[in-house]
Amino acid sequence: MVPLIRGNPHVDDMKKSIILALLIVVVVTGWLLSGVWRSSDPYSVNQGTGSGASASAEQVEAALPRVRVRRVESERVPQEIILLGTTEAKRKVRLRAQTVGVVKKVLVARGQFVRQGEVLVKLAADDRPARLRQAKALLDQRQTEFEAATSLSKKNLRSQIALSEASALLNAAKAGLERIRVDMDRTEIRAPFDGFVDQRFVELGDYMKVGEPIVTILDLSTIVVAGDVSEHNVSKIKPGLSGRAVLVDKRELEGQITYVARSSSASTRTFRVELEVPNPNYAVAEGITAKISLSVGETVAHRLSPALLTLSDEGVMGIKVINAENVVEFLSVTLVADTPEGTWLGGLPEQLELISVGHEFVKQGQKVTAVRE
Numbered sequence: 548m549v550p551l552i553r554g555n556p557h558v559d560d561m562k563k564s565i566i567l568a569l570l571i572v573v574v575v576t577g578w579l580l581s582g583v584w585r586s587s588d589p590y591s592v593n594q595g596t597g598s599g600a601s602a603s604a605e606q607v608e609a610a611l612p613r614v615r616v617r618r619v620e621s622e623r624v625p626q627e628i629i630l631l632g633t634t635e636a637k638r639k640v641r642l643r644a645q646t647v648g649v650v651k652k653v654l655v656a657r658g659q660f661v662r663q664g665e666v667l668v669k670l671a672a673d674d675r676p677a678r679l680r681q682a683k684a685l686l687d688q689r690q691t692e693f694e695a696a697t698s699l700s701k702k703n704l705r706s707q708i709a710l711s712e713a714s715a716l717l718n719a720a721k722a723g724l725e726r727i728r729v730d731m732d733r734t735e736i737r738a739p740f741d742g743f744v745d746q747r748f749v750e751l752g753d754y755m756k757v758g759e760p761i762v763t764i765l766d767l768s769t770i771v772v773a774g775d776v777s778e779h780n781v782s783k784i785k786p787g788l789s790g791r792a793v794l795v796d797k798r799e800l801e802g803q804i805t806y807v808a809r810s811s812s813a814s815t816r817t818f819r820v821e822l823e824v825p826n827p828n829y830a831v832a833e834g835i836t837a838k839i840s841l842s843v844g845e846t847v848a849h850r851l852s853p854a855l856l857t858l859s860d861e862g863v864m865g866i867k868v869i870n871a872e873n874v875v876e877f878l879s880v881t882l883v884a885d886t887p888e889g890t891w892l893g894g895l896p897e898q899l900e901l902i903s904v905g906h907e908f909v910k911q912g913q914k915v916t917a918v919r920e
Contacts, residue, residue, distance in 0.1 A: 612913065615904035616869055617920040619849055621897045626846040627884040628783065630820070630839040632774030632792065634831055637823070638740065638766035644755040646733040648673060655762065657747050660829075661738040668749060668761055670734040679731060682724040689713075689720040742766040743829070765833060770826040772800065774839045775817035781807065783843040790822045792837040800824040800831070804841070840884075848883040848891040849899075856880070856890075857906060866892070867906040868899045869917055875902070877911040 648670030655667045696713035700706075746763040749755065772792040776784060788804040802824030811818050822839055824831075855866055857877075865879040878899070880892040900917070902909070909915055 611916045612905065612909050613916045613918055614869070614902045614906065614909060615920060616900050616917040617903050619851070619899060619901050621847045621849050621895065623845050624848050624850075624884060624891050625842050626844050626848075628776065628780050628841045628843055629882070629885060630774035630776055630841070632772045632822070632837050632839045634792075634794075634833055634835045634837060635771045635773050636742075636765040636767050636833045637769040637771055638742070639745075639763065639833075640739055641746075641763045642667070642736055642739070642761045644670070644733075644736075644757055644759050644761055646670065646730050647756055648734055648754070650749050650751055650753045650755060653747070653749060653751055655744045655747065657744055659744045661742065661744060661764070663738055663740045665738045666735050667738060667744070668736040670736075670755060672731065672734055675727065675731045675734070679724075679727045682720070682727045686717075686720040686724050689717040693717040736761050738764055740764070740766050741768065745833075767826055767829045767831070767833070770800070770824050770831045770833075771805075772802070772822040772824060772837050772839055774820055774822075775812070775815065776820050778811060778816055778818065780843075781811075781818040781820075784820055784841060788841060788843070790839055790841045792822055792824060792839050794831070794835050794837050796835075798831070800837075846883055846893055847897070848893045849895055850889040850891050851901070853890045855901070855903065855906065859911075866895075867902045867909065867911070869902060869915060870900075873915055873917050875909045875911055875913045875915060 650668060651671045652669040653667075654669070655661060661667065693713040693716070696710045700710045742764040744762055745765045746760075748760045748762065755761070784804060784807055786804050786807060790802060790804060792800040792802070794800070802822045804820060805823040806819070806821040808819040820839075822841075851866065856864055857867060858864060859877055859879070863879045865877050868876050868878055870876055878895055881894045883891040883893040885891070902915075903920065905915075
């Protein structure tokens with residue numbers, strides 16, 4: 548009897564795995580081929596091109612940044628030049644000693660209001676009263692001598708030369724008396740106008756020399772608000788132009804331009820202008836920061852929120868808009884006026900599509916999806 552030969556069970560399992568793998572390959576290949584055939588069907592292609600392209604376009608649009616846009620139009624508005632300035636006293640004088648002497652009396656304190664002609668400081672008279680009496684006596688003597696010479700000259704008892712000498716001596720005596728009187732007057736330092744003592748440089752007992760400072764007086768009856776204007780705008784400002792100054796504490800002052808410099812600062816290339824305003828009750832002090840607003844006619848501008856302003860890569864101030872293709876554009880601007888209602892900007896087209904929301908997240912040249920307000 549011939550024995551039966553049994554197969555190796557491990558070999559049988561391997562054959563089964565290979566057959567199963569071949570079946571999987573056949574199924575996958577058939578599925579792929581069926582897909583190719585369907586895609587090659589003209590009807591299937593057209594169908595994919597219609598709905599697929601529409602879906603693709605919607606996907607692209609959905610991927611674009613979305614910004615809110617509104618149409619804005621320009622308006623005619625008063626054009627203002629805005630300057631930063633500081634309040635100054637109309638007059639500010641530093642009084643100095645005009646003669647020598649010891650300070651005998653100090654009659655004022657810093658911050659005190661004084662009237663014109665009021666004595667502020669007195670210097671010791673020293674020997675001035677004695678010299679004054681001597682000068683008066685000499686004048687009396689020269690006057691007598693001159694009268695005598697005149698009488699003798701009329702009688703031809705004295706020459707004309709002698710009369711001229713007597714006249715010269717009389718005039719010299721008068722000048723000497725006037726000189727000592729002026730020197731005595733200078734021992735009393737008086738206020739040249741109504742004002743406030745801003746600084747005092749002397750104390751009782753100080754010895755003063757000619758030219759040394761004594762006090763500084765401020766005339767605050769009228770305030771000057773001084774600022775600097777650029778060389779581009781200086782030609783628009785003339786003396787007599789009305790203006791307004793707003794102080795840091797929100798007080799408003801109305802006045803007129805009284806001075807426009809004819810030469811610029813060498814360092815800043817700006818020109819000094821002065822707005823003169825009344826100061827009743829001396830309410831405004833010197834040295835307060837102020838914003839000067841000068842109306843110089845009308846211009847075309849857009850009123851926008853300052854929050855919409857942005858800077859270009861070059862540091863230029865402007866706004867972002869979109870064109871007809873919904874592409875972002877950057878437009879530079881100039882400041883026309885700054886009011887409580889908004890900021891007026893010039894240098895723009897009459898109409899524009901302004902990006903009102905989302906301008907911080909888009910760049911120039913970028914295509915966007917516009918949602919109009």
